[in-house]
Amino acid sequence: MNLKKLLFIMCICILTSSLFARTLNLVTLEYPPYEYTHKGEVKGMAVDIVKMIFKQMNQPITIEVLPWARAIKYIKEGERDAIFTAFKNPKREIFADYSSILMPQIVSLFVRSGSDIQYEENLSELSKYSIGVVRKVSYGKLLDDAITNKVFKRVDVVNDGTQNFKRLIKRRVDIVASNKYGGLHILKQLGKSDEVKELPKQLQIVPSYIAFSKKRNLLVIKDKFNRILKKLKKNGTYQKIIETHLKK
DSSP: OOHHHHHHHHHHHHHHHHHHHSOEEEEEOOBTTTBEEETTEEESHHHHHHHHHHHHTTOOEEEEEOOHHHHHHHHHHTSSSEEEEEEOOHHHHTTEEEOSOOEEEEEEEEEETTOOOOOOSOGGGGTTSEEEEETTOOOOHHHHHHHHTTOSSEEEEESSHHHHHHHHHTTSOSEEEEEHHHHHHHHHHHTOTTTEEEOSSOOEEEEEEEEEEGGGOOHHHHHHHHHHHHHHHHHTHHHHHHHHHHTO
């Protein structure tokens, strides 16, 4: 091996190791059971998977819980390195590089227990009702398009899922859209599981990801993250983490 080639390889190794040595600053939202804070610590099934992957990469990270709109803004402007668990859409793909699927999420509709509202896979049939959603959160193409096309009588936008369910219980909205497990978790925390029901037909199963800010140039990190994520899914570790959290 000639000297020039050897020096080139050494430079690549040095650059790669320095990239992995820098602490990556991740952002997420309060979205239990996927990610949430408890006694000052960030926990959740998605958090545990993300932490395990970066640990196997020998990549130090921090995880910051922020309002979703601000978290997205930080990724767009390159003020943070990555965000999870994010849905994919064309606008976000302009400023973010997406991993493989980190977590498939079931999107459901919730109504009050005594409600006769039914969903039969046609959102236009719900046009006379109001629906509550969280600001800047995507619920998948089906519901996002319905909201854009003003299918519902009224769309109430709030800052978090708990606020949404409180408004549903107080009859300020007729329907709440939520991640299935997130919604059930919120109702359990509120002690209101008997006052709200999930409609039987799921709205959509939407894949969510960890998305890396394009301004941070983290494609090498993303590719390594994908390889380890694939390994965890294959050896059963991924599923065990999910099952552990669902039993809590």
